[in-house]
Amino acid sequence: xxxxxxxxxxxxxxxxxxxxxxxxxxxxxxxxxxxxxxxxxxxxxxxxxxxxxxxxx
Numbered sequence: 578x579x580x581x582x583x584x585x586x587x588x589x590x591x592x593x594x595x596x597x598x599x600x601x602x603x604x605x606x607x608x609x610x611x612x613x614x615x616x617x618x619x620x621x622x623x624x625x626x627x628x629x630x631x632x633x634x
Contacts, residue, residue, distance in 0.1 A: 580604060583622045592628070595621065 584604055589597035600621060606612040
């Protein structure tokens, strides 16, 4: 799924911008349905997609 690809822990570790362990926990809880982190995850995904498009290139 797109969320797991965009917020993949290895990618986040390499960038060093976000705490990959924390983000991975948010993703896991959201996917399992134990928590609704949709707003946080959406913001993180949009930042990552923006970063990939404009900051890296």
